[in-house]
Amino acid sequence: MTEPDLFDSENSVLAGAKAVFGNPHAGSEAYRDTLGQLIAYYERLMRETRRLIRRSDREELEMNRLNHRLQELARELEFRATRDTLTGALNRGAIIEQAGIILAGGSLALIVLDIDHFKRVNDTLGHPVGDTVIRGVVGCLERTVQDAGMIGRVGGEEFAALVPGLSLDAAVGLAERMRLHIAGHAFAVPPGMQITASFGVSWSPRGTGFDQAYGHADAALYEAKRGGRNRVVSLTGSDLAPPLH
Numbered sequence: 549m550t551e552p553d554l555f556d557s558e559n560s561v562l563a564g565a566k567a568v569f570g571n572p573h574a575g576s577e578a579y580r581d582t583l584g585q586l587i588a589y590y591e592r593l594m595r596e597t598r599r600l601i602r603r604s605d606r607e608e609l610e611m612n613r614l615n616h617r618l619q620e621l622a623r624e625l626e627f628r629a630t631r632d633t634l635t636g637a638l639n640r641g642a643i644i645e646q647a648g649i650i651l652a653g654g655s656l657a658l659i660v661l662d663i664d665h666f667k668r669v670n671d672t673l674g675h676p677v678g679d680t681v682i683r684g685v686v687g688c689l690e691r692t693v694q695d696a697g698m699i700g701r702v703g704g705e706e707f708a709a710l711v712p713g714l715s716l717d718a719a720v721g722l723a724e725r726m727r728l729h730i731a732g733h734a735f736a737v738p739p740g741m742q743i744t745a746s747f748g749v750s751w752s753p754r755g756t757g758f759d760q761a762y763g764h765a766d767a768a769l770y771e772a773k774r775g776g777r778n779r780v781v782s783l784t785g786s787d788l789a790p791p792l793h
Contacts, residue, residue, distance in 0.1 A: 557589075558589055558593070561585050561586065561589050562586075564582060564585070565582045565585070565586055568582045569582075629641075629642075630642035630645075632700070632701040634679055634682060634683065634701070635682060635683050635686040635701055636686075637686050637689075637690075637699045637700050637701045637707070638698055638699065638700035638701070639700065639701065639702075640700065640701070640702040640703070642700060643698070643700035643702055643708050643710065644758050646698055646700075646710055647710055647758045647761065647762075648758050650710060650712045651752060651754060651755065651756050651757070651758065651761065652754070652755075653754065654712055654713055654754050655712065655713060655714075655751065655752060655753050655754055656710060656711070656712055656751070656752050656756070656761060657697075657710075657711040657712075657714040657715070657716065657718070657719030657722075657749065657750070657751050658708065658709070658710060658711075658719075658749070658750050658751075658752065658761050658762060658764075658765045659708065659709040659711065659719060659722065659723045659726070659747060659748070659749050659765065660702070660706065660707070660708045660709075660747070660748050660749075660762070660765040660766055660768075660769050661689075661706070661707050661708075661709075661723070661726065661727075661745045661746060661747045661748070661769065662705060662706045662707075662745060662746050662769060662773065663681065663682070663685060663705040663706075663743065663744075663745050664743075664744045664745060664746055664773075664777040664778055665777075666678065666681070666704070666705040669681055669737065669741075669743070673737065673738075677736060677737065680735070680736055681735055681736075681737070681743055682701070682705065684733060684735050684736075684743070685707065685730055685733075685743070685745065686699060686701065686707065688726065688729040688730045688733050689707060689709060689726055689729075689730075691729065692722065692725050692726045692729050693709055693711065693722070693726075696711055696714070696722075697709050697710050697711035697712065697714075698710045708762075708765075709722075709723075709726070714751075715751065716749065716750075716751035716782055719749050719751060719782070720749050720780055720782050723747040723749050723780045723782075724747075724780050726745075726747065727744070727745060727747055727778065727779070727780055730743060730744060730745050731743075731744050731745075731778065744777065744778035745778070746769060746772040746773045746777045746778060746779060747768075747769065747772055747779070747780040747781070748764075748765045748766060748767065748768030748769025748770070748771070748772055748780075748781055748782070748783070749765060749768055749780060749781070749782040749783075750762075750764035750765035750768060750782065750783060751782075752764070764783050765783075767783050768781040768782055768783035769781070771783065
């Protein structure tokens with residue numbers, strides 16, 4: 549079964565016009581009638597063409613709007629998948645992924661920190677204040693690191709900074725500036741309650757696994773907390789103390 553010709557009536561008029569044109573005996577009346585039909589169908593085709601163009605323009609605008617919205621949703625989904633909802637910093641999964649990417653191509657200085665006595669803040673002042681403190685700490689870290697690295701929240705009150713291409717000594721200096729920035733920040737807590745943090749720093753060469761790099765920094769953080777808190781400690785693999793029994 550053949551499909552219907554959408555231009556069947558137009559083709560019929562065109563065939564009639566060709567017949568008149570090819571007939572040397574056709575009179576002026578036949579030419580006039582044929583020309584009138586052609587004009588009428590041409591005008592109708594022009595109207596339909598304009599309508600289709602307008603419709604196509606509307607559909608193109610709608611497609612562009614939908615594509616723009618899809619791009620926005622993709623960015624939003626990516627943000628939610630990689631960011632901590634409270635602070636906007638990278639989440640633990642994103643920190644692990646980014647650290648792996650950095651270590652695959654070069655060295656990485658890793659700084660981990662923990663807010664000192666944070667449980668006391670939550671227990672005495674409530675979780676809303678605790679959330680404000682966490683956001684304030686991330687703000688201090690971001691202002692200190694700026695474009696040199698990436699900040700992530702890897703636990704409740706534990707954070708990490710990834711600083712590629714930085715030496716261990718330079719990373720320790722950066723961590724010390726972080727510590728001072730947090731200690732000197734005006735948090736919304738009662739007078740006499742100071743917010744501080746303890747820091748552990750590690751440096752890892754290219755090809756190191758994230759677990760090893762993080763393990764060294766975490767061990768340094770433990771030493772900082774065991775040594776009195778509100779301090780910076782750095783460790784390499786050879787510096788690790790034997791486990792306590």
